[in-house]
Amino acid sequence: MAVTTPELTATEPHGPTGLWSWITTVDHKRIGIMYGITALVFFVVGGLEALLLRLQLASPNAEVLSADAYNQLFTMHGLTMVFMVVMPIAAAFSNYFLPIMLGARDVAFPRLNALSYWVFVGAGLFMYSSFILGGAPDGAWVGYAPLSTQLPETVRMDFFALGIQVAGIASIASSANFIATVFTMRAPGMTLMRMPVFAWMTLIVAFLLIFSLPIVGVGLWQMFFDRNFGSTFYLAAAGGDPLLWQHLFWLFGHPEVYVLILPAMGIVSEVLPTFSRKPLFGYAFVVFAGIAIAFLGFGVWSHHMFTAGMGPLAEAGFALSTMFIAVPTGIKIFNWIGTTWGGSLRLNTPMLFSLGFVAMFVIGGLSGVTHSIAPSDTQQHDSYYVVAHFHYVLFGGAIFGYMSGVYYWFPKWTGRMLNETVGKWHFWLMMLGFNLTFAPMHLLGLNGMPRRIYTYPEGLGFEFWNFIATLGAFTIAVSVLVFIVNLIWSKRKGDVAGPDPWDGRTLEWSIPSPPPEHNFDEVPVVRSVDDFWHRKYTEDEEGRLVPMPAVSGGALAVDETTTGGDDDGHGEIHMPSPSYYPALTAVGMTVSAFGLTYTPWGWIAVGVGAVTMLLGLFGWAVEPVTKEDQ
Amino acid sequence: MVKRSQMMRRRLVLLFATLGLALASCSGSGDQSALDPKGPIARDIDNLWLLVFWISVVVFVLVEVALLYAIRKFRERPDEDFRPKQIHGNTRLEVLWTAIPAVILAVIAVPTVAGVFNVREIPEGPDVLEVEVIGHQWWFEFRYPAYTNAAGEPLTTASVLHIPEDVKVNLIMTSADVIHSFWVPALNGKRDLVPGNTSNLTLIADDPTPSDDPLPGQCAEYCWLAHADMRFKVDVDTQAEFDAWVAEQLEPVVVPTSGPELEGWETFQSVCTACHQATVQQPDGTVETIGVSLAPNLGHFWGRGVFAGAKYEITDDLMAQWLDNPSDLKPMDPDRNDIANGRVLGMPDFGLDGTQIDGLIALLKSWE
Amino acid sequence: MTDVTASVDAPHDGVAHDADHHDVRPIRKAAMWVFLGSECMFFGAMISTFLLYRNTTGDGPTAELFNVPFTSASSFILLMSSLTMVLAHAAFERKDMRQARVWIGATALLGSVFLAGQIFEFTEFVHEGLTFTTSPFASSFYMLTGFHGAHVLVGVLMLSTMYVLSLNGRLYEDRGLNVELVGLYWHFVDIVWIVIFTVIYLMQV
Amino acid sequence: MAEAAHAPHHPTQKAYWQIFVLLAVITAVEVAIAYIDMPSWLFVGGLTVFMVMKFAIVVGYFMHLRYDINLHRGFFTFGVIGAIAVFVVLLATFRAL
Structure with missing residues (x-):
């Protein structure tokens, strides 16, 4: 089914090569690859932190880590996994595949896209530099005041406050970018209801991010001012209320957890139909369930604060709103099972991970519902039961979903297949290790083991299950090693995958892999959901699948596209030219963040950083998108 | 080569073995478990939990079985050319699996809302025992405003909360530094102690606990270094035992006049009163409260049985180690203490010599 | 949202899709509007922090300190700058570059006068004992008006850059920094001040 | 055009x-x-x-939002209405309305 690629006459601007080409790239595919690699590196780092934590908790009163080291590591494990692993992996897939799935040649603002990546990298390095500059943040990933503002003379929580602020700016920029891309750059004929579900989920995630990050931005500025300029936002003695931070944080926090899971749900909604050879069951219902989750996501934040003393009315209200989030989630799960029902399932690794996602997310979702029961949540809150819940939805859910995405789309961005046998070993090892680690935590939590404790005494019945969890954690580590071996080996020696190895349904399978920089020679006209599938197959009278009668080899995909007026359809394709301004602006922003951490003498660095940022922004605002435009 | 489906089946069995093993051993609940309540409120919460738990198990089994059945039945058989029917959806089914979960949740919602108001109800009336709980970095302070000693100070103790059986105890809770959370799973859910706010928690214990096996509790909100070692005990007494305990606690401790205790008393006055407090009876009979209450009250300290946030049993050699260098036994950061502004992050190492340590131990023992 | 799809396709089909340079202006406007939507959340959070702490004045000065006539004058100035901004955009649409430059300059000037007024007002308040650390009321007041001032400053910077660019004719329509987008941003900063002025200065509830 | x-x-x-x-x-x-x-x-x-x-x-x-397409209207009103709704609930939980 290879699409014969007409002779390219696109004038590829002769871009720089080597490292400089990566620093100045504005191609959404290369930025996607950079996001993916950075996320994988942080995933390994976050994983090592988790192993250290598990070693310390393997036995009571252990001496592996001191309390101070443990606190830094569990805080950085949380921050790393949320802000530097799961969000960037979602960004990697969205950056790479959103434009292609919509039939576009790039995102709406290529240079803003580059800025988002470089600011994210700046934020990551800024936060990790804290390890050698006086200790990493140790206030837990939620950084509750007044603990976060108790020691203004240290810099640890300044790295927390400014690190998330800078990462937030990167996410707001990329959200605006994706929203503009989805609403203004779809292929002709592709209405919103003909978009792939992954595109829908990326759009909803962009809305969740762009409307929730400013709120935590205000909270973080307040924390930063309390710590460095003596303001009294959270100082109880002066009349400030520490609960204000919890409200502002969780107003962002809950939409954030949907930001972490929805892209994985989007990937599963692409993988399941492809490997069941059946359309997604109830496309519209899955999409509207996603939108419902987005709206409800803004109305439930205080279920993280049932024990904070908000009074019965608020607790009852948020318990009810939280309960009804289970309805749209249930719709999604039933529709996924509906998709596999009556299909012809090929159990390759992407399919295994997606099925693993559905199986594990059911457990995580149900334990989530038990949290919405406010009275029983007072026993579960801040215990290991909650740790089990969010690992079942974040690891069993998001990470399994993204692993499915990696196995599914690896052939597209490298041109080679990931090895199936090694893939299956990776899946089963991760499945086993995951359950061994996090299933016992349900029991530990209910047996009264609180969260974030660096050790526990003997005699409370925590020893056995903590040991099992540590074994599980090392099994996961082995499975991640198997995964990395698979990635490295297959990049060179994997079987050559054509443009459409899985007989896919969406537009990215209609272009060669790896795709050229301009994606489509001719932008396709889209007539239905899963349009590429309907060009290959049709249905006989009882709705059974029938291959489309073979049309002269390969012309199928080409003549379907707009011929673009009278010329022979290969008009000049101008791709935006590389630009170093985004990277420069990101460097300026990171330098300013370092400066702000070390005021008063830091003001010099802030000045230098601000000037660099202004230069970057000014050059960027005046520079034409494509150089020949002059 | 083993047929593919055989291998697949063996792996599925392996998966469910581990899951089953995990769930099957629910029974092993220690005594800080939320699963064996020892008070009416904890029992109500437990009943609500069990209702929701069993509904979840049913839903879990149904959904997972449906998924596994779909995997087994509709797996692509290499031999026959099975071309699936292209079903796009089924609105009736969609309505069904929207309505059913909504109905189940509506059913659960009723006891939930009732439960919220029940758990949050603040008991009033003469028969209610009010106890002020103040969270400090890394120990709990308990004050009984109803009982005051000769010097007019309310009964103050630390790390061990004595309550009579079958009495509604209304804990009025706040924090002196950061947010903590008071959690004794056997009696009630946890409740945060927020500086600047007061919150309430009701404890009702069914029957008294043996004196050597009180109900364990722990701080459940991360409060920095020794969060794991900020524990407390709830000692449930019969009404008679409780009254005797109160009477004994209200007695001022006697200032020694001779022996190693006197040596201890000298050290106590010069070193310990910077943070600790005690109501003492001077040799001339006058009763006064000396010291500052930034750290646990040392009157009747030895009788509590546990110290350092209920992390250690009180024994001579542990007390000697503690007095020698407290940070060896518990992770603290005394260098960041700011006594003037009330910020206490640990007991510093005063470099006491042997005789001072023995004197203090003798003094505290004499104060029983 | 459904009618969104029909109208959105309009600008799309109007332009031959394969033309090498599709019209970027609707794309940039969509991004600006969604960014302004998110800024509502930013200022909304700060305004609600202020409303929470409006009476927590400790022993420091309270809301009586506000000089309503002075602030009304600076609000009027900001309102005028909105007018000059929209006149600048209208002139730019009519390709009347000279007139557009005049109005852009006027907007930048009025913006600067407003900023000067704010700085003067802040020094006045500090003299009367309302500093950033006096009370939660003071902290939230200064943070809200401070961030609004920062947004006005960024606006003045963009306006003066456009003024300089238009001097040598390098002010293009399809660049990031064009009159329409800066106009939207400037009007947004003005309506945030409309809310701040009424809720903080006038209501003093 | x-x-x-x-x-x-x-x-x-x-x-x-x-x-x-x-x-x-x-x-x-x-x-x-x-x-x-x-x-x-x-x-x-x-x-x-x-x-x-x-x-x-x-x-x-x-x-010009009156003459603009529904998309831009949708973005801005979602932001404004969303902000008002969320922060009214926030202030209500603080009983500070």
Whole structure:
């Protein structure tokens, strides 16, 4: 089914090569690859932190880590996994595949896209530099005041406050970018209801991010001012209320957890139909369930604060709103099972991970519902039961979903297949290790083991299950090693995958892999959901699948596209030219963040950083998108 | 080569073995478990939990079985050319699996809302025992405003909360530094102690606990270094035992006049009163409260049985180690203490010599 | 949202899709509007922090300190700058570059006068004992008006850059920094001040 | 081209001046209200009404949202309504409305 690629006459601007080409790239595919690699590196780092934590908790009163080291590591494990692993992996897939799935040649603002990546990298390095500059943040990933503002003379929580602020700016920029891309750059004929579900989920995630990050931005500025300029936002003695931070944080926090899971749900909604050879069951219902989750996501934040003393009315209200989030989630799960029902399932690794996602997310979702029961949540809150819940939805859910995405789309961005046998070993090892680690935590939590404790005494019945969890954690580590071996080996020696190895349904399978920089020679006209599938197959009278009668080899995909007026359809394709301004602006922003951490003498660095940022922004605002435009 | 489906089946069995093993051993609940309540409120919460738990198990089994059945039945058989029917959806089914979960949740919602108001109800009336709980970095302070000693100070103790059986105890809770959370799973859910706010928690214990096996509790909100070692005990007494305990606690401790205790008393006055407090009876009979209450009250300290946030049993050699260098036994950061502004992050190492340590131990023992 | 799809396709089909340079202006406007939507959340959070702490004045000065006539004058100035901004955009649409430059300059000037007024007002308040650390009321007041001032400053910077660019004719329509987008941003900063002025200065509830 | 379709809707230069005068008058009335003592519900209600009017006028006419496509209207109203809804609930939980 290879699409014969007409002779390219696109004038590829002769871009720089080597490292400089990566620093100045504005191609959404290369930025996607950079996001993916950075996320994988942080995933390994976050994983090592988790192993250290598990070693310390393997036995009571252990001496592996001191309390101070443990606190830094569990805080950085949380921050790393949320802000530097799961969000960037979602960004990697969205950056790479959103434009292609919509039939576009790039995102709406290529240079803003580059800025988002470089600011994210700046934020990551800024936060990790804290390890050698006086200790990493140790206030837990939620950084509750007044603990976060108790020691203004240290810099640890300044790295927390400014690190998330800078990462937030990167996410707001990329959200605006994706929203503009989805609403203004779809292929002709592709209405919103003909978009792939992954595109829908990326759009909803962009809305969740762009409307929730400013709120935590205000909270973080307040924390930063309390710590460095003596303001009294959270100082109880002066009349400030520490609960204000919890409200502002969780107003962002809950939409954030949907930001972490929805892209994985989007990937599963692409993988399941492809490997069941059946359309997604109830496309519209899955999409509207996603939108419902987005709206409800803004109305439930205080279920993280049932024990904070908000009074019965608020607790009852948020318990009810939280309960009804289970309805749209249930719709999604039933529709996924509906998709596999009556299909012809090929159990390759992407399919295994997606099925693993559905199986594990059911457990995580149900334990989530038990949290919405406010009275029983007072026993579960801040215990290991909650740790089990969010690992079942974040690891069993998001990470399994993204692993499915990696196995599914690896052939597209490298041109080679990931090895199936090694893939299956990776899946089963991760499945086993995951359950061994996090299933016992349900029991530990209910047996009264609180969260974030660096050790526990003997005699409370925590020893056995903590040991099992540590074994599980090392099994996961082995499975991640198997995964990395698979990635490295297959990049060179994997079987050559054509443009459409899985007989896919969406537009990215209609272009060669790896795709050229301009994606489509001719932008396709889209007539239905899963349009590429309907060009290959049709249905006989009882709705059974029938291959489309073979049309002269390969012309199928080409003549379907707009011929673009009278010329022979290969008009000049101008791709935006590389630009170093985004990277420069990101460097300026990171330098300013370092400066702000070390005021008063830091003001010099802030000045230098601000000037660099202004230069970057000014050059960027005046520079034409494509150089020949002059 | 083993047929593919055989291998697949063996792996599925392996998966469910581990899951089953995990769930099957629910029974092993220690005594800080939320699963064996020892008070009416904890029992109500437990009943609500069990209702929701069993509904979840049913839903879990149904959904997972449906998924596994779909995997087994509709797996692509290499031999026959099975071309699936292209079903796009089924609105009736969609309505069904929207309505059913909504109905189940509506059913659960009723006891939930009732439960919220029940758990949050603040008991009033003469028969209610009010106890002020103040969270400090890394120990709990308990004050009984109803009982005051000769010097007019309310009964103050630390790390061990004595309550009579079958009495509604209304804990009025706040924090002196950061947010903590008071959690004794056997009696009630946890409740945060927020500086600047007061919150309430009701404890009702069914029957008294043996004196050597009180109900364990722990701080459940991360409060920095020794969060794991900020524990407390709830000692449930019969009404008679409780009254005797109160009477004994209200007695001022006697200032020694001779022996190693006197040596201890000298050290106590010069070193310990910077943070600790005690109501003492001077040799001339006058009763006064000396010291500052930034750290646990040392009157009747030895009788509590546990110290350092209920992390250690009180024994001579542990007390000697503690007095020698407290940070060896518990992770603290005394260098960041700011006594003037009330910020206490640990007991510093005063470099006491042997005789001072023995004197203090003798003094505290004499104060029983 | 459904009618969104029909109208959105309009600008799309109007332009031959394969033309090498599709019209970027609707794309940039969509991004600006969604960014302004998110800024509502930013200022909304700060305004609600202020409303929470409006009476927590400790022993420091309270809301009586506000000089309503002075602030009304600076609000009027900001309102005028909105007018000059929209006149600048209208002139730019009519390709009347000279007139557009005049109005852009006027907007930048009025913006600067407003900023000067704010700085003067802040020094006045500090003299009367309302500093950033006096009370939660003071902290939230200064943070809200401070961030609004920062947004006005960024606006003045963009306006003066456009003024300089238009001097040598390098002010293009399809660049990031064009009159329409800066106009939207400037009007947004003005309506945030409309809310701040009424809720903080006038209501003093 | 696309602009031609928009031009007639845009208010003319004179209309802009009229809108500006209207806004100035509303501001003057608001300041006047601030100096008259009246029951607090009327005071707060009145000021809020005028504030919303000025807000709507500037967004509608100066920012051309009245003549703009539904997409932009959707983005902005989602932000404004979302902010109001979320922060009213926040202040309600603090019992600080």
